[in-house]
Amino acid sequence: MGRYLVRRLLQLVPVFIGTTFLIYWLVWSVPGDPFAGKCGERRCPEQYVTYMTEKFHLDQPLLVQYANYMRNLLTGDFGETFSGRSVNDIIATAYPNTLKLALVALAIEAVIGLVAGVLTGLRRNGFLDNLVLVSTMFLIALPIFVIGFVLQWVLGFQLKLISTTVSSEVKFSELIVPGFVLGSASMAYVARLARTSIAENRRADYVRTAIAKGLPMRRVVGVHLLRNSLIPVVTLLGTDLGALMGGAIVTEGIFNVNGIGRQVYRAITTKESATVVSIVVVLVVIYLVMNLLVDLLYAALDPRIRYE
Structure with a gap:
């Protein structure tokens, strides 16, 4: 290793x-x-x-x-803008907010997507399976800004359950709805991928052998079936963190989050190339680190994979 x-x-x-x-x-x-x-x-x-x-x-x-x-x-110096502002300060201010939003979105898509995928993969062609398939197709088809404006209007303006904008403190509790909006499409893909992987591996020999040995269904699903079925899902989730951070510009605009999306848009319109390059470079680092972590997780999930 x-x-x-x-x-x-x-x-x-x-x-x-x-x-x-x-x-x-x-x-x-x-x-x-x-x-x-x-x-x-x-x-x-x-x-x-x-x-x-x-x-x-x-x-x-x-x-x-x-x-x-x-x-x-x-040396840790990202340069400065034409107006003399340090790009380090811009990154230090904007990146934590976007990272919080992306982590909330990743957690939501992982939990809801995996639960929906496992339940529908174990019980295919039932009511829940059809409901999840229709719901995920609906989320994939709708643009993110439509989902964001609808939830903002219904939950914020009509029902008064949430604040329509995120405060300057950017608390995790305020990012639940924006995180759901940001991760909605990925959550649908995770659910569909987990459903397909669970359904395929359920017919594998090692699962039938575990059931024939009399192991409890909870252990068969949790230890044998789920671990082997998680590999494609982990690949998607691992590479999705950078994609969520890079694609948060619409969600940040709807809920007024001071993140990298707003800073990139402002830098592009004002031709602040140094800011755009530095923000994207940090995203590249996140992509590379997450891909490395995904590769290392493969061995933990599947005992057949060993790195010599």
């Missing part, structure tokens, strides 16, 4: 360099004047443009710019 872990960590290095360079190249290659609108309605003075160009190394080749960015990144 130790040798495999070291090998996987070494493999992450070229992947990280390649993805960050691609992101950096794509963001800084977007056409347009990065200083447009920075001086109000009037055109920025030439002295200001020259100073900012030299300060952010915009007059140097792209590889040199990327090398300077990576050198600062390895």
